[in-house]
Amino acid sequence: MNLKEMLKFADDIVFAKTGQHLDDLQEAILRGTLQHETYKEIAKDFDCSESRVREVGSELWRILSEQLGEEVSKSNFRSTIERLQVSIFSKYFSPQESVRINCVNYCPEARHPPDTPNSHAHNEETANSKQTKTSHQDLSEMPELGVFYDRTPQLETLKTLILEQRCRLIALTGISGIGKTTLAAQLVQQIKDEFEYVIWCNLETSPTLAEFQDKLIQFFSQPEQLDSSATNQKPLTLLKYLQKHRCLVVLDDIHNLFSSGELAGKYKPEYEEYRYLFKNIETLSHQSCFLLIGWEQPREVTQAKNQNPAICTLQITGLDIKSARELLRNYGLGEMENYSAIIHRYQGNPFWLKSVGNLFQELGGCVTELLQDDTILLPGELQDNLQQTISRLSDWEKEVLSLMAREGEGIKLVKLLENTKIPPSDLVNVVQSLRRRCLIEQQANCYILPDVLKQYIL
Template sequence: MNLKEVLKLADDLVFARTGKHLSDLQEAILRGTWEDEDYKEIANGVHRSEDRVREVGMELWQILSQELGEKVSKSNFRSTMERLQVSLFSHFEQHHNQIASFNVCGESRHPPDIPNLHPPNQETANTKKTNIAYHDLSEMPELGAFYDRTPELATLTTWILQQRCRLIALTGISGIGKTTLAVQLVQQIKNEFEYVIWYSLESSPTLDEFQHKLIEFFSQSEKLDSPATNQKLLPLIKYLQKYRCLIILDDVHNLFSKVELTGKYKPGYEEYRSLFKQIEKLSHQSCFLLIGWEQPKQVTQIENQNATVRTLQLTGLDIAAAREILRDYGLAEIDNYSELIHRYQGNPLWIKSVATLIKELGGCVTELLVDDTILLPEDLQDVLEEQFDRLSELEKQVLSLLAKESEPVNLAKLLENGRMRSTDLLNALQSLSRRCLIEQQGSFYTLSPVLREYAITAISRSNQTI
């Protein structure tokens, strides 16, 4: 068995489990393992840290173990693949026409030409015959490094699988890791559903376009199951009632207007309100997971009354998990690393941005981290600008007030300094809170150091423009 055959077989196995082909780093790890290199040698060859190579390797062995139904590790990878080739050859004539499951984007429980080498018991086999999985994960982003989110994963899994929640909002400030968490979640629970689809709202599809895409997905699989039957298209809610479905809507904030308080639908998109209302009210066995900076107002309004509606607001990583990011950048041992993590609120994207700046400037920037200096690399400013551009003028006024205060302030002081109606102030604070842009400590409000620094910079830039 040559290396090319090994990589092709491994790629088939990984694609069968994840719907994604081998990444360059995964392929390099397999090449090195086949040639009996250790992780340090592999890391040197691809110019990555040994810890990062080891982490990706562990994820890869886990994927292969799950797909083959046996323990796969760096030490037994070669023998496992050679044994698999022998088994494939002996079973080829018997299995070459079998397809374990259909997938619009090419995902299946087992690749078309790779039989299940560990046959399930009769009870499991009968269940799989009636519960074929259909996955369209073509729009799901590639899962990069995943830093510990064990409590959040456990919470979402419980809500979806045990409590059968119908509508879940996953929210948090930009860069906090919403999409990465959702990808990890889908990889873990996708086989519990008959249908799984990841749909990005980045292009702001109308409700008709969105529903047409989903109904087409359902109807295609039904036609393949019953080719001789002329299947009648059903309303979307009927499919959600008929099948156990998991539908992920990413970038849901694109449904809402800019320069408005959070959650106001753009003209022509108000019908999404009715869809989310149906998902909440009508009886069905499916789950919608909404990911975005903003969420529909009705989610926060009804979750206290409806046990099937939930919101999870992501906060930053803890020190141990965030330090793994610094370790990947070779900065795990810098002085005051815990203070750096705290200053950037454990936000993965913010930490990566600052780590890149420190790395590219040879580490001399760390001298600036001794005091309370907040570094705002240009790419981080671009990310924050995208979110700040969505704010209403009222919200910008409140942020400007908070940016001038080094300590948390209460409503009375904000009213006095801002000279605005109490109703306007309260609405602006509520909207900013839902956007995860302000922090509340009892009856006091404040900005994080990063957002305060950016707000001051943005205000100064705006004044210069005027």
């Protein structure tokens, strides 16, 4: 089918559902999709916002999905239309008639013989059932989107890395509470239609590699199992699915694969095999993307990011002043004279700011008085959060943080060496590990410990 025929076929489907033909923007979206353009490129060509294109596109895919009885998205539109058009006409016409497929208009009622009672209701029931079974998106483990404070720069960076640069492996890192998972969930909602398969996996239960691979293969192979012509075919290997289809796999809480009491990124003995999975995703050719979210990241990912353009690590930092003030305003703190100082004190960390906000709502004015100076409050939930992070550190890492907390200001590597008994070769690894955990920052030749962590350690 050529482009004109594809658009005509889609127009017939939309008209059968809505009674209206494709408008200019809908046609532009379908045309751009068939020409492998991104939503951003379609928006530029049509001279409108990308968000508007995504909104209209989402509604268009919904209409097509309902009419065709299976999930239709930007990534599988062409293949779905061609396959369904052939199957519809080969089912109801002889082979000689089916070769004239491009000359015949699509008619939803033709799916059932006209004399079948309640054929329309039966068609809807069958379509809904089929759509559920053939869904290519499993976001059941993705947290619900709550209030999302603006992170446009980070979102745009991730979109560029995934959709334009086609990165195969992206590590999303940052200290606990900084908003990594919230950002990733917002990202997935915006780009999921660019992929044929999207799945969100939470590693809180720490599945073995075999269990994890089986879960992915089962998800990727479901459409094949529903196709009667493929019932006798064995599922492909995981890599073959990643090569054959455009897939987005999100792994949340990846730090659960790593050992406590060790430097960052050291696998627990039973999860060492994940190393080979990430190595294959990094080095072997495929068209899919893995997004890893966690306080710690695999060492092979952080080591390879500068040598391989298909690998990237993005550290998430705190909210900007405007977004953080909006958050504080929800707790009655956004109108304080020194609200920017409070945001800086807590590094714009959404979880830390919410903890202080909850304390303010419970105790009221007395908290406000304390926040007027440089006091750093550590509500119980914030202490629990920090304890969970600190408890994962090695003894040497804890020793370095204690020294930095007592020092007060930034400290140079030479001074750390003078005041600890850690051998020089090990000390540099300890500092590197603390930086990978996003617990310390480097400014010029000094290392800085955030005020909240300093207060907690002291």
